[in-house]
Amino acid sequence: MAKAVLTSKSEDFPKWYQDVVAKAELADNGPVRGTMVIRPYGYAIWERMQAELNRRIKDAGAENAYFPLFIPESYLRKEAEHVEGFSPELAVVTHAGGKELEEPVVVRPTSETIINSFFSKWVQSHRDLPLLINQWANVVRWELRPRVFLRTTEFLWQEGHTAHATQADARVYALRILHDVYEDFARDVMALPVLVGRKTERERFAGADATYTIEGMMGDGKALQMGTSHELGQNFAKAFDITFQSSSGTTEHAWQTSWGVSTRLVGALIMGHGDDAGLRVPPALAPIQAVVVLVRDEEGAGERAASLAAELAGAGVRVRLDDRVDTGFGRRAVEWELKGVPVRIEVGPRDLAAGTVTLVRRDVAGEKATVALEGLGARVAGLLAEIQTSLYQEALDRRESSTVDAAGLDEVREAAQVGFARVPWDVIRESETDLAADALTVRCLQEADGGVPGSSAGAGLIATVAKAY
């Protein structure tokens, strides 16, 4: 950290973000505006996200499947509000196979329509319910103002789609995903505190009865929607004729949910934890939790570094050995800091005699310790757990200190310039559009105790207002 490697966060946050994306080798811009190439390290992070999310999704009972990229344009039109919400951002294929298509096909912006057209076939009886499907896929929404990971024309995500026999079942499931998958993942894996709440009618997903959200605060005080879960009611069931016979013999429309998180989470990771030295990846998420850096290969240091890496791997640590001694030490140290590897272990000839290594934690700037080689595995495991906790605490403290309880609209406007403004929903209600003129949105509604409201019409709700990505 001797020399500035990046634009500093405080100097120019957007520039800093782009610098981190480039220097940590996360992604490049693609040739078509709004597209991105996810580089190996960025993709490794996404794969870790996928693994952790996939496990939680399966724990919630959903199964993975895959539906086509191309959707008949007519499907989109079946649900009026849905198509209205998406039509500006659709990519439509009109020519293929050397000729104009009779019916254009849409590149999926989301898969509600095509999946529900199959749910219609698959759901006949109440015994077929609940039907719990998830898919990992790419989707395309033509973006006017793209930003790598945060808002790209093509992005990767998981989208869950479910059908239930009753409204109550669907509601419970939408909230279960919200809490047990998304909130849990954000907190325990990404080490990011999130507000869990309900979207206002204005912010609701086109075609949903209710949209729930997890909202994180980024390093510049802006909000980022990190995941959504929707109660779709019977809107799509009616549009796509998803009906079943109940146990009493009546024909009913299914009640549905859909929910998703995307590669936007990589952006959340960067902006939620990054510092002036680059990315900081929480250990639970990190593709590389510890890197053993060989300083110089003299006096058996190389063998020691290799055996140490093997020992850590054996102890369950995701470890990488950096023995590229033809590259200067400082350069490599900077590289691993940019990539946010939580723990760095430096091994050189100097350590060997003393039976020590140098242990560096990424979350606390400039903290190095000389520690005994003996028992290093346990020590590293303990340190990883500590870093996970400290990153979460740091993010939580930052959010708390950047959140203001406001009483009126003027206070809301002022507080939301630099952070979150919490205000009674009753104060906002009719002024939501006015706030939008100042680029401020209600990120979510919560009960006074932080609970998720059953309706936006309820009394005593708290609105959180902020600028958002």
Next chain:
RNA sequence: CGGGGAGUGGCGCAGUGGUAGCGCACCUGCUUUGGGGGCAGGCGGUCGGGGGUUCAAAUCCCCCCUCCCCGACCA
């Protein structure tokens, strides 16, 4: 889609009409390696595209395209 910037080697930039340059990166060699090391020698650009003015255009004029930043819309 509105407002503002910018397009010159992989990246960042200089170059106000007269032989295209600098830093970093890259390659080769030597030396170094405990925080982006040093020396020497190299590779690499039809200056975003098209048209025009001129003896001569990266430079002046016209049109187009792209990217970035700030807003309206979104995961």
